[in-house]
């Protein structure tokens with residue numbers, strides 16, 4: 001069965017987008033892994049499936065490269081807004097809205113949550129910061145922006161082995177649904193961030209990770225909103241105040257469209 005796809009990226013965090021609004025498409029964990037495979041498939045950090053929605057312009061489903069279906073994806077949301085012109089997007093992590101402004105896209109995600117059972121954690125623990133440590137990283141701020149994030153602040157990001165420490169935190173039993181691992185350094189009123197993503201590993205940028213990290217830094221009074229978050233693939237501008245949804249602004253790039261033969 002031949003299906004058209006779009007290949008896009010948000011600051012180097014890359015996606016295969018399949019539009020199933022007219023013709024339904026069943027995505028299994030195995031199929032998502034196969035499409036995401038950079039040798040035997042098309043290759044991407046996340047597979048994005050668009051479906052009809054009763055509550056928004058469309059529904060966006062997100063599958064990590066390991067096949068796991070998750071609640072939200074900030075960089076992909078910008079790409080979907082650019083690709084489809086959708087103004088509202090239904091996700092498992094909540095209702096999002098977005099609009100293109102020239103070469104950039106602004107997206108409003110959900111109001112961040114901080115309670116231990118919103119993350120979720122295996123048992124009640126302070127989340128602000130969490131009294132736990134892994135190797136030389138400790139006391140993360142825990143933030144749910146539709147998907148769960150642990151945010152560590154360090155003095156020297158270049159001296160931190162995020163790719164080495166990330167897997168042990170991502171899969172720690174204290175996070176029953178696993179977690180995205182963000183390590184950031186404060187630089188004036190900006191942040192520099194590396195994210196070891198749940199289900200995808202170290203990516204060149206993480207939109208929800210940038211949002212969660214900016215929210216944690218604003219709450220901890222390390223910076224004031226709006227915050228520029230610098231990542232390997234580029235920068236995002238994040239704005240948030242308590243009681244509000246978090247807003248993100250940045251680029252979205254269409255690379256090519258193609259056809260894949262789904263067995």
Ligand SMILES: N[C@H](CCC[C@H](N)C(=O)O)C(=O)O
Nearest residue numbers: 073074075147197198207208
């Ligand atoms: N790895 C994330 C999903 C993708 C998030 C990221 N690519 C973004 O731009 O927000 C999770 O398992 O919750």
